[in-house]
Each structure stands twice: as structure tokens, then as C-alpha cells.
Amino acid sequence: MPHILLVEDDKRLSRLIATGLLEQDMDISFAYDGEKAYELASTEYFDLIITDIIVPIKNGLEFCKEIKALKPNIPVIMLTALGTTDDKLTGFDSGADDYLTKPFEMRELIARVKVLLKRFLPENRLTSSILKYDGLEMDLKLKTIHRDGIIIKLTPKEFNLMQFLLENPERVLSRAEIAENVWETRFDTGTNFIDVYINYIRKKIDKDFETKLIHTKLGMGFILKKGYEDHL
Structure with a gap:
């Protein structure tokens, strides 16, 4: 939206x-x-x-x-x-x-x-089949993603999670919002499955690159942003 x-x-x-x-x-x-x-x-x-x-x-x-x-x-x-x-x-x-x-x-x-x-x-990032952010490029039709020209392999659920982050760059996304939009379910505070998947895609998207893009906002959620300082 x-x-x-x-x-x-x-x-x-x-x-x-x-x-x-x-x-x-x-x-x-x-x-x-x-x-x-x-x-x-x-x-x-x-x-x-x-x-x-x-x-x-x-x-x-x-x-x-x-x-x-x-x-x-x-x-x-x-x-x-x-x-x-x-x-x-x-x-x-x-x-x-x-x-x-x-x-x-x-x-x-x-x-x-x-x-x-x-x-x-x-x-408008919401209407294009190509989502881009600081070297990241996702093709929604071909279901591919690469960063600085390097192809990144994601599972279908990791791809959907990364798509949601790319559709909402530079905006803190709560665990509840991610659960509702990516998993189409209400977030169970007794589980950490969203944190686990964030960790999965962070390793694939950020690990081999100097600039980190996926960050944790303590007590609030996650954000896709270049050069974010208040994070883990």
C-alpha cells in the first residue's frame, strides 16, 4: 500500500x-x-x-x-x-x-x-517488476535477485521476505507487520521465526559486502537502509 x-x-x-x-x-x-x-x-x-x-x-x-x-x-x-x-x-x-x-x-x-x-x-517501487535499492536489484517476473551484479540465491520464503523489505526501504518494519504481509499470519511473540529468516537473508545479502543494508531496530523491528547506525 x-x-x-x-x-x-x-x-x-x-x-x-x-x-x-x-x-x-x-x-x-x-x-x-x-x-x-x-x-x-x-x-x-x-x-x-x-x-x-x-x-x-x-x-x-x-x-x-x-x-x-x-x-x-x-x-x-x-x-x-x-x-x-x-x-x-x-x-x-x-x-x-x-x-x-x-x-x-x-x-x-x-x-x-x-x-x-x-x-x-x-x-514508484510498488508498480514496477524491478525493485532496486543501493546495488540490490530484484526482478519480480524472473524471481531473481543480485547485488552489485552478483547473483544471490534465496529460497521462496526468503525471496518473499526480501521483496517486502525492498518494497518498504528506509522504513522500520515490525515483526507483526512482516508476519502479516509475508507469512499471512499473526505474529506469535513466543516464536523467533522472523528473526531466524532475517538472519538467513542477512547472511546472503550482507555478509560478503562492506556496506550492510539489513539492520535491527531494537524493540521495534527491522529496516533496509544504507549506513544505518542504531542497529545490531
Whole structure:
């Protein structure tokens, strides 16, 4: 499912927007100020960002400029009460891909989100038969994976687990989330089968390479990320 970052300091409105997006099978993360939004967007993977302009600490325009400089391919929708032509031009100049003024209809926001996700298909990892991340390349049609040109042999279950990590790069995935998406079952806290399989693929993906990509976030889960520091 697409992963959306919602930046809105009005928590009531934030919940309403999130409800509408969740009904469209979209995964939502929240930020209530621009500084937190940048922290999340710079360290995690998002398919799209929706941000108000008037948010605390760092406004939406500053946040948009900074995240677009870091990740230019991530689409951003400005959602704000500032609706003059000059306001819209300022928003687009900051890097926004779309601009929707309040009040708005939820179905219009959803339609614009879907249009942007479709427009950015070349960069959208969920719609391609090829998944890539820092030298790793997985072909979903041929069921092959290699790193820096070296073929890596995985069992079918290891392949599915690695696919889920590649579909969610730079995002901490809990054991429960992995169990539900890879094993289609609820996670039993009395077992360590997910840790065992993570160890299997870590040996195959990372062992012979200087840069490690699969890391453990203590007490939270696992993350596919280059140069991650808080790990085992």
C-alpha cells in the first residue's frame, strides 16, 4: 500500500484526512510540525507527502523546499487555507506538485493523491517488476535477485521476505507487520521465526559486502537502509 506522510497541526482534520486515505488502502504517518515532518521524510520512505503551509516550527513551504532538495522525486500536495494566486505560485515555487485549498472535499483530495501516485510511477517501487535499492536489484517476473551484479540465491520464503523489505526501504518494519504481509499470519511473540529468516537473508545479502543494508531496530523491528547506525 502507498505510504503517505500527512503534515497537519489540526489533529481533528488530520484524523479526518487519515480516515479517508485509510479507506483507500493507504498507510499514513503523521507529523504535526515541519521540523518533525522533515525528520521523518528524510529518514523514511514515503510515496507521497500532504502538508499544510501554516504548521509550527518550520512552515510547509520551508519543509517542502528542503525535502525536495533531498528527495526530488517524492510528490508533495500543499493543503492550505491560503488560496490566492500568489499563494499558489509560492507553493509551486517551493516544489509542490499540487495545491488544494481548504475547505475541500475528501474525494477531491483522494483523486489528486491517486493522480500524483500514478504520475510518479517511474519512481514508484510498488508498480514496477524491478525493485532496486543501493546495488540490490530484484526482478519480480524472473524471481531473481543480485547485488552489485552478483547473483544471490534465496529460497521462496526468503525471496518473499526480501521483496517486502525492498518494497518498504528506509522504513522500520515490525515483526507483526512482516508476519502479516509475508507469512499471512499473526505474529506469535513466543516464536523467533522472523528473526531466524532475517538472519538467513542477512547472511546472503550482507555478509560478503562492506556496506550492510539489513539492520535491527531494537524493540521495534527491522529496516533496509544504507549506513544505518542504531542497529545490531
